[in-house]
Amino acid sequence: MLDMVLQGIYVVDPEENIVWLNNIVEEMDGVKREEIIGKKDSEAWKNLDLKVNATQYTIDTGKQSEEQIAIYNNKDGYRTAMFMQSYPFYYEHKLEYVYSLAHFIDYSEKQLIKISEYKQKTTNINVKLSNNTSFTLYDVVGNSKKMRALVQLSRKAALSKSPILLYGKTGTGKEIIAQGIHNASLFNNGRFVAINCASIPENLLETILFGSVKGAFTGAVDKPGLFEEAQNGTLFLDELNSLPLSIQGKLLRVLQEKRANRVGSNHDYPIKCRVISATNQDPRQLVRNGKLRQDLFFRLAVVTLEIPSLAERKDDIPELVKHFIDKFNAEYQLHIKTIDDEILDVFNRYSWPGNVRELENVIEYMVNFTDSPNGKLSFNELPLYLKEISYNQEENTIKDLKSEGSLHEMLEEFEKNVLERTLAETKWNVSQAARNLGIHREALHYRIRKFGLRKKS
Known part of the structure; x- marks a missing residue:
């Protein structure tokens, strides 16, 4: 249990011999138990700058010492500090051990930052x-x-x-x-x-x-x-x-x-x-x-x-996909659970020039157009340019597309077709079309002007 607490703890006997210390002391002072146990307290901690030796005070008086700050050089040679206090342990009215507790300031700062960071995560x-x-x-x-x-x-x-x-x-x-x-x-x-x-x-x-x-x-x-x-x-x-x-x-x-x-x-x-x-x-x-x-x-x-890049960590794609599905489920009140293995295969073969942001956009596109009753995104909902990968698995074809700059043209053509279809389905109700696409009304107006879209008579 003493190894699990967040304070450094070491124990000496009435003769000032160190009999035990926990792993926080090892970590913060850069020492090994086997090297310290058996040494005298004053010999082991020579570099401590103390007004009063807390351990010696408790041995001499049999009383708990007052908390004091100790300045010392840590394992990396930097000047740092800790709050220190010693406590007597009696057995059958006899002083058996002295427990010294150290609150390492550097370590405590790390713990407080982790707690603060975790609170922010919620x-x-x-x-x-x-x-x-x-x-x-x-x-x-x-x-x-x-x-x-x-x-x-x-x-x-x-x-x-x-x-x-x-x-x-x-x-x-x-x-x-x-x-x-x-x-x-x-x-x-x-x-x-x-x-x-x-x-x-x-x-x-x-x-x-x-x-x-x-x-x-x-x-x-x-x-x-x-x-x-x-x-x-x-x-x-x-x-x-x-x-x-x-x-x-x-x-x-x-x-x-x-x-x-x-x-x-x-x-x-x-x-x-x-x-x-x-x-x-x-x-x-x-x-x-x-x-x-x-x-x-x-x-x-x-x-x-x-x-x-995402291409360098494709092992993370399933976890990223789940993360984005959860995100868009919450945003759009959906109940999508997973994707087809065929989609994952396409994702693993794609080079992802847009990295994680592109993957997020692909998942958002798919959840906008899914009509799957079983809560699973299917191959049919993939953007056209990713479907092409399945139709042509030759890697050099993908490289040719990128080098000729036609990937951008494909994406723009695909976006234009999606906008035309959605506007036609909503009978050019721009507000409804924007909701169906999951974008702001102003963003849809911008794209209408960008592609020069017109309502057909």
């Missing part, structure tokens, strides 16, 4: 949490070797303050990992502030990142930048490779000096946030090609985590 993911996130690392779906390793590394990285660079292809879930790291970190009480660097015009980027003051330029107002909004939290820079080199230089200076100025202001403010950045291209190749400053790369990539 929140409805459709509702933003108080820190502007929807996901924790518990929401990462996948039990493949690569995903288990990624989550484990993410948890370790979360406990430091170092900048993190995420590298993963489009649709692999970089923001989910970034939010998960934020919620597992010491910054989780602060806000998670995200920006897609590719979606902001170059002339607005500096203002959005660092803020502005009234009169700095035409129409300028006093407005905080994202670095200010993320104070004591996390700033997530997605598609870092889209930042112009001029902005990269200013960002580097801010990260080095840990201070920034709003545009038009001579007064600076401190930077007190963790920076997580992401790119969908190999960052080292971006440096070689001159698209990413080398000095900025070294500043942001103190910790680099690579997110595997």
